[in-house]
Amino acid sequence: MGIFYKVRLVSQSEKTDGGWYNDLPSNLSSSPTKQNIDYIPAVLNFPANFTFSAVGKTNGDMNLRDEYAEEVKNVIKSISGGDEYCSTFEVVPRGSKFTKVLCVVEVQSATMINTIYEDIANLQKTVMRF
Numbered sequence: 001m002g003i004f005y006k007v008r009l010v011s012q013s014e015k016t017d018g019g020w021y022n023d024l025p026s027n028l029s030s031s032p033t034k035q036n037i038d039y040i041p042a043v044l045n046f047p048a049n050f051t052f053s054a055v056g057k058t059n060g061d062m063n064l065r066d067e068y069a070e071e072v073k074n075v076i077k078s079i080s081g082g083d084e085y086c087s088t089f090e091v092v093p094r095g096s097k098f099t100k101v102l103c104v105v106e107v108q109s110a111t112m113i114n115t116i117y118e119d120i121a122n123l124q125k126t127v128m129r130f
Contacts (some may be wrong), residue, residue, distance in 0.1 A: 058126035072101040
């Protein structure tokens, strides 16, 4: 069993509000979705297990829930490759209208993490990813 890390990208406003976010590099852009994720290699030694979390609007419809989970799975598989791409996959209802999808993947670089997050963001049902 490996060690799992979870990194949260923060905006410039969160960074300056105080707390431990002030320790992040000053070159962090105001948009956490941009390629400016220089601190990830400082906290992860690649390859590393990384948990991707995405929330999609599925309106309580089981078919939409399954469809969204499959879309997230396909995005991650297309970038990480291989049949054994996801060591843990979990689908959790978030209230009555949303579905949270969690997937633990062995990532090879910070660029791979960013690419997966960007592609998940492009899914029509995605409302949040972290």
